[in-house]
Amino acid sequence: MKLPKYKILWLIGDLILLFSSFYISKIFTILISQSKFKDNYVFSLDIMWFILIIMTSVIFVFIFHDNNLYKNNIYFTKALHLVNLIKSILYGSIFIIIVSFFIKFSFILDKRIFIILFLIVSLFLFTVFRVFLFRYLTLLLFKKEIINESVIIVGAGKSGKLLATKLLFECPLKLKILGFLDDYMQKGNSVIANLKCLGKVDDLENIVKSNKIDEIIISIDNISYEQLLYIIDKINGYNVRVRVSSELFDIIPKKLIVEEYSNIPVIDASYKLNPILNNFIKRLFDFILSLLGIIILSPAFITIAILVKLSSRGPILYKQKRIGKDGKEFVFLKFRTMIVMENEDLERRLKMIDFIKNGDKIPPQKIINDKRLTKIGKFLRKYSLDELPQLFNVLIGNMSLVGPRPCLQYEYEHYDEWQKKRVKVLPGCTGVWQVWGRSNVSFKDSIVLDLYYVNNMNPWLDLQIILKTFPVLIFGKGGI
Secondary structure (H helix, E strand, C coil), rough: CCHHHHHHHHHHHHHHHHHHHHHHHHHHHHHHCCCCHHHCCCCCCHHHHHHHHHHHHHHHHHHHHHHHCCHHCCCHHHHHHHHHHHHHHHHHHHHHHHHHHHCCCCCHHCCHHHHHHHHHHHHHHHHHHHHHHHHHHHHHHHHHCCCCEEEEECCHHHHHHHHHHHHHHHHCCEEEEEEECCCCCCCCEEEEEEEEEECHHHHHHHHHHHCCEEEEECCCCCHHHHHHHHHHHCCCCCCCCEECHHHHHHHHHHHHCCCCCCECCCCCCCCCCCCCHHHHHHHHHHHHHHHHHHCCCCCHHHHHHHHHHHHHCCCCEEEEEEEEHCCCCCEEEEEEEEEECCCCHHHHHHHHHHHHCCCCCHHHHHHHHHHCCHHHHHHHCCCCCHHHHHHHHHCCCCCCCCCCCECCHHHHHHCCCHHHHHHCCCCCECHHHHHHHCCCCCHHHHHHHHHHHHCCHHHHHEEEEEEEEHHHHHHCCCCC
């Protein structure tokens, strides 16, 4: 996926400001502490400084991204921008201390005033340049058309016209709208403000080839999930950004902070990385972390196994066939949390099928029969400790740390076709709806959140989800 040119400039600006903050803080630290360092040390770049700057730069970009500092609606809102910036710099400074401790960087460990100076200098530089000057410069570059972003809107109905009006007259970024695509309008017909219909969705390939298009926004009235996902997949076949403005995806801006164009949420549906590279990084990440997790948590595994065995008759592990990537079955592992009964799945099966068909009416908590839970089972479920054996599923490669939760065969058989797209990737131990929705969303909304992950899957998002999973587990939010 192509990054917007102006966001690349923001990233370069952040790296320059971060580098400047380090060196200005270093110079002031030496002057204040009256160190006997040689003069050329002030401007030197030894190996420790190099390691610290590289590691810190990567983490700062991640922290900025996590705090939405690269989203238009945050960047161009001074108050929100400043609050998120201060929070990000504080988190980043804590990381500098941690890295310095591990690489035993004596300059920072012995001279703690460096961190105070770094906080002051970086806050000053980022506030002056990022919040004010860079913001003004971005708007100026768009106004002078030195930078421009060409956009096509799919849908010439009420939603598409509203979006176009907002982009033309209210959006601080003066995006260049080339026109509309609509299957129910003749090519060449005027839509709004001298903008015309360029053709139908099936004409997209020719339109992309004959025009320089940076972004396509889908904003169609009265569209089905199947049609919407078909159009998203079709557009993702071209080297353009895909965004969606649709009431079908309303759950996403309710649960996550997404990009907005003049208060209209536009959900990113573009593929982020080359699939082969993405899958390689993801598998490497999964293997290393799952192996470390099993080793570190081995005392917890043993303790829980003993408690489960003592709590009631039955096996320690609950093994079940689940649907994995591309609809293939695998053996799913959990610690047993319920009393073993004959026809144990019959009641749950009926409730789950009803929930799939009428998911907006039945809360997911009702699917679990609380009477069958053991005492230790209630505790394990509340804090999701029953899920720990899935680290072995991750290690052998039929699950990932992050992804849609694996479903049962009978559940999969009752999915609509568009819902089956969630099995395009490996199922995960945690995912978007577990962190941001947990047990408080309807079935369709949980599928939409899973599909959001499928389209946006990348190492950054995985790391965000893993880090946000910990507080959910610690405080037992939404466990069932």
